[in-house]
Amino acid sequence: MAMKLLPWDYGVRNLFRRPSRSALTLGGLSIVVLLVLVVVAFIRGLEASLAATGQPNVVLVYALSSGADIENSAIPGRTPSLLAASVAGVRQQHGVKYVSPELYLGTRITVGENGSEGLGLVRGVTTSAPLVRQQVQILEGNWPAAGEVLVGRLAHSKLGCEKELLHPGQLIEFDGRQWKISGVFAAGGAAFESEVWAPLADLQSALKRQDLSLVAVGMDSMEAAADVDLFCRERIDLELKSVSETAYYADLQKHYRPVRMLGWVVVCLVAGSGVFAGLNTMYGAVVGRIRELATLQAIGYRRRAIMLTLVQEATLLACGGALVACVLGLMFVNGAAVRFTMGAFMLRVDSVGIAIACGTAVILGVVGAIPPAAKAMRLPVVEAIKAI
Secondary structure (H helix, E strand, O other): OOOOOOOHHHHHHHHHHOHHHHHHHHHHHHHHHHHHHHHHHHHHHHHHHHHHHOOOOEEEEEEHHHOOOHHHOOEOOOHHHHHHHHOOOEOEEOOEEOEEEEEEEEEEEEEOOOOEEEEEEEEEEOOOHHHHOOOOEEEEEOOOOOOEEEEEOOHHHHHOOOHHHHOOOOEEEEOOEEEEEEEEEEOOOOHHHHEEEEEHHHHHHHHOOOOEOEEEEEEOOOOOHHHHHHHHHHOOOOOEEEEEHHHHHHHHHHHOHHHHHHHHHHHHHHHHHHHHHHHHHHHHHHHOOHHHHHHHHHOOOOHHHHHHHHHHHHHHHHHHHHHHHHHHHHHHHOOOEEEEOOEEEEOOOOHHHHHHHHHHHHHHHHHHHHHHHHHHHOOOHHHHHHOO
């Protein structure tokens, strides 16, 4: 036999009959879903930053003895010219080959008049760098001249300072020398956005170094990358190795896999705590309505129909909480900069994060409502009607 259901608007009206309780429940569910959204935005932002940094037709050449850390790499200063002359398949335009010699290091950077100091990432580059790092765009100012630097738009987050202190015209200090900021650049969400770029010759002079950390080579095709690897194997005197940029940052993603796994564990824990909070709230809501629920049974409604209405109320509240959390996430979380060991990246509230947040809200509503509703339905109708 078909089950007689309670009207849909009955469950909706019940939410407004107890506005204070509904508002508190909505606020609690919104906080739980927002926490889930923040953790997912952290994971998605980290993945997007690493994915945007690598380009398939770019090959990184660095020291064989440095392992996987280019910061500890040191290669001869003549390596870029040898690569450009010896390797076929290097991309070029108007006679300029896409070969970018770079010096990369982490150092203490002093910012502002108060001498705020933070650990930053500095990359010495030449005018060939934008040819290879094609995602780089200057947002403000100009390419740095001698004694000047170009800062990424997320460098303030990495240094832990105010964004205004890194505007063009401001001064920063590192390695015993003051540098004037000539401009600010973006890199499409890549890890470069947390770095400070200085002219290679000036940085070598300040560090009293003539070597390089790496050479980034833009190739005509992905297949041509094998020529760079062959060059590194043949020139054993240089002690070089090569890896495609996408493979290098894919290895970094594996390195950060425990962090991402921990993030998903936090999502599960937050969602689990939200379920228990929902259970507690729904128990309180159902206990105060035992006589009402018993009356519904007395006039002919089946227990399953009443339980379905209670689940409907809880799910509506949870979905409302998800809507509030997603709006807050898009307004205040999406695009927020986070400092990390690799530099800095932006939290990303995307379709995946919103889908996970909404799914969590539905689970909170359904799972949180069933146990208290089932307990209330187990009471005999006569006893329930007499309940206070």
